[in-house]
Amino acid sequence: MQNDQWESDVKKGEDIAERLVNFAVRIVKSADVPPKTPAGRAICAQMVRSGTSPGANYENARGGGEQVGKSIVTAKKKANVR
Secondary structure, X not given: OHHHHHHHHHHHHHOHHHHHHHHHHHHHHHOOOOOOOHXXXXXXXXXXXXXXXXXXXXXXXXXXXXXXXXXXXXXXXXHHHO
């Protein structure tokens, strides 16, 4: 039983890169309408920077530096499709 639980946990973790890309897409979409105030624009810009960096950091930590660029392109394509 414990072995099955461990395998289940491993499978959940395998899709983290995809989940991080989806999270970045949601962040970018939520920031799509630019705020009218300077403070709002600054907050929106920071939200995009901090919301999209986990995916890049994850890929970089995995040693997939080249993969980071592909993930960003994928995120941009998903944002344009939806």
